[in-house]
Amino acid sequence: MEDIIIQSAMTEIAMWDAFHTGRTANATGLLALVIAFWVAARFSSVSMDKGTNLLGKVIVTTFAVSVFMFSMIVFTNIGNLFEGQAAALAALDAANGDVDLSPAAQAYLANQDAGNGFGIAMALMMSVSALAIAVLPMWFNTND
DSSP states (O other): OHHHHHHHHHHHHHHHHHHHHHHHHHHHHHHHHHHHHHHHHHHHHHHHHTTOOHHHHHHHHHHHHHHHHHHHHHHHHHHHHHHHHHHHHHHHHHHHTTSOOOHHHHHHHHHHHTOOHHHHHHHHHHHHHHHHHHHHHHHSOOOO
């Protein structure tokens, strides 16, 4: 029985290690996303200052929309990491039988059962507002 407990604990530690490695990668992706949104807004601002033509507006808008689509990928990856960790811990819990997961893992599973509606809403608000900041001033007169 003691071997099963040690094996379960080591497996859980490896899962948490992989989870936190994934969070580091997600943080890098999120930082790249923030920089990309800033670049899109900057392109838009410079285009407006220079009085760009229709083709220039379309190109900058296309770039901003591609950054928006990239944001959906980044936020989906972040959500998938959290859901994958919950699924892996649940599978470990089922495989363990009588051996319980750590209290932190049990709390994580209970928290993930509620879903991540707030995180999804926050990601959408950030992405849509950044897209609007980058695109709307080029196509609509915001000086009124």
